Amino acid sequence: MSVTVLGAGAFGTALAISLAGRGAVRLWARDLGHVLEMNATRRNERRLPGAPFPDDLTVIDDLATIPDTETILLAVPMQQLRRTLQAHGPVLAGRRLVACCKGIERGSGLGPVAVISQTLPSAVPALLSGPSFAADIASGLPTALTLACEDAETGAELQADLSTANLRLYRTTDVIGTELGGALKNVIAIACGAVIGAGLGESARAALMTRGYAEMQRMALALGARAETLAGLSGFGDLALTCTSNLSRNYRLGLSIGREEEFDRSITVEGAATALAVTEKAAKMKLDMPITDCVTGFVNQSLTLPEAMAQLLARPLKEE
Numbered sequence: 001m002s003v004t005v006l007g008a009g010a011f012g013t014a015l016a017i018s019l020a021g022r023g024a025v026r027l028w029a030r031d032l033g034h035v036l037e038m039n040a041t042r043r044n045e046r047r048l049p050g051a052p053f054p055d056d057l058t059v060i061d062d063l064a065t066i067p068d069t070e071t072i073l074l075a076v077p078m079q080q081l082r083r084t085l086q087a088h089g090p091v092l093a094g095r096r097l098v099a100c101c102k103g104i105e106r107g108s109g110l111g112p113v114a115v116i117s118q119t120l121p122s123a124v125p126a127l128l129s130g131p132s133f134a135a136d137i138a139s140g141l142p143t144a145l146t147l148a149c150e151d152a153e154t155g156a157e158l159q160a161d162l163s164t165a166n167l168r169l170y171r172t173t174d175v176i177g178t179e180l181g182g183a184l185k186n187v188i189a190i191a192c193g194a195v196i197g198a199g200l201g202e203s204a205r206a207a208l209m210t211r212g213y214a215e216m217q218r219m220a221l222a223l224g225a226r227a228e229t230l231a232g233l234s235g236f237g238d239l240a241l242t243c244t245s246n247l248s249r250n251y252r253l254g255l256s257i258g259r260e261e262e263f264d265r266s267i268t269v270e271g272a273a274t275a276l277a278v279t280e281k282a283a284k285m286k287l288d289m290p291i292t293d294c295v296t297g298f299v300n301q302s303l304t305l306p307e308a309m310a311q312l313l314a315r316p317l318k319e320e
């Protein structure tokens, strides 16, 4: 098996480093200057500092050079996925494409696998998701992720091909459940960061994680996901990691909201655009997603944290 990773961000680079332990891996970046820099230093100091490249990792700037049989990992942010697929359609069509992004696309309300299927119907799409920080994977720390593919046979092949000594993959055919787990947990992580940033306490965070999980299940089950997928790595697992770690960019955006500090807008924070997409989708589906709606309010600056807390606490009392 040979693999090309499309997108030399933190996650794509970490996956390329980990997979290079098993054989030849190509890492493609769109910016020629970045490619030359990585080839010269054998590192990606822009996105994943301090992680040296193994010998089996080659950095490339031309996707036309990759073999026809190659599996491609798509490691670009969710809102960039469609234009990436469109830009490289002729090279990507008909291949096994593993999305590595977490989010719901604005406008369409679709997750990564659905966007691939819609844009390149001849491709065989899959999704890699679950609790993992790029730096942990690149340092060889143990990590477990979910590999979702509607076609069970292809899923089993990808599971075997993409597992490494430290990266343990579990497989599922529940693509929609995996998509939604990875997307929605980022929104809840922003909310958790905000309560911690504002000094509202660990108990409030635990309440948000739990009620946030209820929102994740509400939308996922309504769209046909299996409850056990949400309870797995790509749902509960990633929710636990992202809502409790300063390494998470979503959580850190939340912290800055709670502390009323500026946040660097160039940082990839998938939960921000996803909150807007999910609020829209939930309204169409007539689903109650109060925590997600608060995060949408923070993102479009129509709601402050004190207003959000007052709103959540004033909701009618109900059964759990």
Ligand SMILES: NC(=O)C1=CN([C@@H]2O[C@H](COP(=O)(O)OP(=O)(O)OC[C@H]3O[C@@H](n4cnc5c(N)ncnc54)[C@H](O)[C@@H]3O)[C@@H](O)[C@H]2O)C=CC1
Pocket (backbone or CB within 6 Å): 006, 007, 008, 009, 010, 011, 012, 030, 047, 075, 076, 077, 078, 080, 083, 084, 100, 101, 102, 103, 132, 133, 134, 135, 267, 268, 270
């Ligand atoms: N960083 C992490 O620890 C993890 C990230 N992920 C997911 O991986 C995805 C990517 O995140 P990161 O790599 O962390 O982001 P990043 O901000 O480090 O890198 C994003 C990369 O995508 C490239 N890119 C953006 N638009 C592009 C386009 N149109 N065509 C080609 N390349 C383009 C950028 O040049 C950049 O190299 C996100 O969906 C994130 O949720 C998942 C698990 C862990």
Ligand SMILES: O=C(CO)COP(=O)(O)O
Pocket (backbone or CB within 6 Å): 102, 130, 131, 132, 133, 186, 238, 241, 242, 247, 248, 249, 250, 251, 268, 269, 270
């Ligand atoms: O998805 C992640 C951990 O599983 C990475 O989280 P952030 O995108 O919030 O940094």
